[in-house]
Amino acid sequence: SQQGEEDPQALSIQEGENATMNCSYKTSINNLQWYRQNSGRGLVHLILIRSNEREKHSGRLRVTLDTSKKSSSLLITASRAADTASYFCATDRMDSSYKLIFGSGTRLLVRP
């Protein structure tokens, strides 16, 4: 079964609003990553947060990690229509040989 599960599955917001996506995972991890996928294209890496970090920022992105709850959140502030995409979390498990496992994704629609 997949390691990560994103919530919500789909999110529709107005341009300028903030978008928050959540990811839960099942086993201890080394780090957690977020990726973005535009329709029909390959995934693009957004941000990586290590298991000993609690929060990380990159431009309009803010990621938090709570290892006690085995969850992470991705916040996109001041969203733009160009942010419309699917967002996936990915983890590599501490007990494995670093295979990168993806969640099921959140489809974000930003309405102009």
Next chain:
Amino acid sequence: NAGVTQTPKFRVLKTGQSMTLLCAQDMNHEYMYWYRQDPGMGLRLIHYSVGEGTTAKGEVPDGYNVSRLKKQNFLLGLESAAPSQTSVYFCASSLTGEGKAFFGQGTRLTVV
């Protein structure tokens, strides 16, 4: 610097036919991965490799074989294609198992 290149981009197979998907990376990465993505779903790991000459099973390895004879190439083979293997296949590579992964643009495979 092309990054990760997948060939072919599209392919239609008849049930029972065989084919090989090629993934090539020019970043001297150790780790390479093959994923499949079905409509509305996340990526599921088929096989992966942690270095030249090594391969390992992922979440959904049945019906697929892989080889990593050269560090820069990771081949995915379907010996006897089935309609259930209709999917979009993504290859990815990373320098380390914990780090950022770079994705190819995908191969859309239809088995009729």
